Amino acid sequence: MKNNRGFSLTELCIAIALGGMVLLAFMDVMQYMRVMENRIRVKADSQTTQSLAERYMWMHLKNAAPSFNNLPMLDDTNQKFFDLNRDLAATSSSLGLTRKLTMNLTGGKTVFTALLSESTTAQVQNGYPEVIFLDPTKFYNISLGSSSNIPLNWDKFRNFINALNPNFLVKATQVLEVYIPSTMRNVGAATTVTPNSTSYFLRCTNVPGSSCSTEDFGGLVSFRNAQNNAIAITDFDNYLKTIPPAGGGIPPILARSVRLIRYELKPNTVMNYGNDAGDLYYSTWNGAAYSTPVLIADRIIQVVFARPNISDPTITIDVTPQTAQQRLGK
Numbered sequence: 001m002k003n004n005r006g007f008s009l010t011e012l013c014i015a016i017a018l019g020g021m022v023l024l025a026f027m028d029v030m031q032y033m034r035v036m037e038n039r040i041r042v043k044a045d046s047q048t049t050q051s052l053a054e055r056y057m058w059m060h061l062k063n064a065a066p067s068f069n070n071l072p073m074l075d076d077t078n079q080k081f082f083d084l085n086r087d088l089a090a091t092s093s094s095l096g097l098t099r100k101l102t103m104n105l106t107g108g109k110t111v112f113t114a115l116l117s118e119s120t121t122a123q124v125q126n127g128y129p130e131v132i133f134l135d136p137t138k139f140y141n142i143s144l145g146s147s148s149n150i151p152l153n154w155d156k157f158r159n160f161i162n163a164l165n166p167n168f169l170v171k172a173t174q175v176l177e178v179y180i181p182s183t184m185r186n187v188g189a190a191t192t193v194t195p196n197s198t199s200y201f202l203r204c205t206n207v208p209g210s211s212c213s214t215e216d217f218g219g220l221v222s223f224r225n226a227q228n229n230a231i232a233i234t235d236f237d238n239y240l241k242t243i244p245p246a247g248g249g250i251p252p253i254l255a256r257s258v259r260l261i262r263y264e265l266k267p268n269t270v271m272n273y274g275n276d277a278g279d280l281y282y283s284t285w286n287g288a289a290y291s292t293p294v295l296i297a298d299r300i301i302q303v304v305f306a307r308p309n310i311s312d313p314t315i316t317i318d319v320t321p322q323t324a325q326q327r328l329g330k
Contacts, residue, residue, distance in 0.1 A: 053280060053297035053319045057263070060282075061305075061315045066115035066177050066258045068313055070197050070221055073113055075101040080194070081305070086183065087191040088311040099307040103265045105278050112263040112305060113220070115177075117256050132164050134178065134253040136240045152237040154211040161255070162206070168257070169206040173287065175215050176202045177258045178239070182246040184226040194310070198226045200239045201258070203287055212236070217260050217285055260285035264293060265300060277301050277322050297321065 068084035075081040081099045088097065102108040119130050139157045140150045161168050180198035185191075200223055204212035214235060216222065223233035227244040243251065262285070267278045280300045281293035302320040307313075 050297075050319050050321050053300070053303075053321075054317050056296055057317050057319075060116055060261060061114060061317065063116040063118065064114045064315060065313065066117055066179075066199070066256070069195055070199050071113060071115060072220070073101070075099045076108075081307070083194045083310045084313055085192070085194050086311055088309070097309050097311070099310060101305045103263070103303040103305075104276070104301065105265060105267055106276050108302070110265045112303070113260060114263075115258050115260050117177075118259050119257070131254050131256045132161065132168060134255050135160065136243075136253060139240070152240065155208060157212070158204070158206065158208070169204060173203060173205050175258050175260075176204055176212070176255050178202065178236070178253060178255045180226060180243065180246070180251045181254055182251045184244060184246070186229060187227055196224065196226050196229045197221075200233065200236055202236060215287065218289075220260070262290055263296075263303070265303065266293075268298070271298075273299055273322065280319075 064082075067082045069082065071080075071082045073081050077100075079096065079099060081101050083099070101112060103110060103112060117130060138160045139152055141153055141156075142150065158169065178200045182198065183195045184198055185193050185195050199221075201215040201217070201221065202212040203215040214223075223239065225231040225233060225242060225244065231242075233239045233242065243253070245251070262283050264281045264283070265278045266281060267273075267275075277299050279298045280296045280303065282296055283290040283293045285291075297319065299322040300319060301322055302318075304318040304320075306316045306318070308316070
């Protein structure tokens with residue numbers, strides 16, 4: 001039996017079946033291409049997440065000099081991550097000279113803090129240095145016959161800084177690190193011993209008549225004499241009056257603006273990442289608490305901070321996001 005075009009009904013059925021098979025094959029190919037395109041996009045997103053997160057954090061941690069020998073944060077082996085001892089051989093790789101801190105949601109740490117030096121826009125635009133030298137004798141009303149218990153004059157302190165750099169105290173409130181750049185240890189300590197902190201932190205405003213207050217970042221840091229860390233420093237006035245000598249004389253005293261930041265890895269309670277991945281945030285200490293966290297990257301499994309040797313301040317960062325397969329649930 002043939003139709004009016006000369007095709008038999010059998011031939012027509014076969015043609016329709018073949019056409020359907022071709023259409024199904026074409027649809028399968030298109031579906032496969034869409035899946036592959038999605039996988040490529042997700043893989044690219046994962047790689048971009050890693051690259052941007054590491055770059056962003058590096059922009060922070062390249063300014064982490066104030067952290068060293070000040071922050072007591074412990075690494076994976078309960079050693080101080082920010083120990084810095086430049087007297088050790090830089091080529092040494094002995095046990096205990098490296099530092100590694102792992103952030104994850106499966107038994108690792110979930111918080112990493114760092115003290116960063118910072119420049120104000122006014123400093124950068126006007127070419128002022130980020131660090132200034134201080135002369136403590138200019139902070140007191142000293143005269144002949146003055147007693148040794150003259151109180152610190154905060155206006156003189158502020159005026160001295162403004163005379164050196166009028167763009168140094170420009171924020172409504174900012175934190176200053178006053179420190180001695182010399183390496184100091186307890187008297188008689190070996191050079192293999194990590195140096196003591198020589199810093200004092202102040203939260204200051206540029207308001208005449210107001211005093212700066214001690215900033216300990218919520219109890220994160222404490223203040224000890226640089227040549228006898230069994231002796232506590234009670235306040236900034238006591239810090240200035242008990243500065244130990246260096247090289248037979250008074251050591252230089254410097255000041256710079258700093259801020260404390262905190263990285264946090266938090267589980268996402270809304271998205272279904274899986275139990276091992278979370279979102280990476282950072283926030284800044286404002287004097288009483290940390291600011292509202294800012295998202296750096298999502299779907300992060302692990303962040304590793306490492307120091308190849310404690311004789312070098314270099315910090316490396318390795319961010320591990322979910323893979324494309326993990327993101328797609330396959």
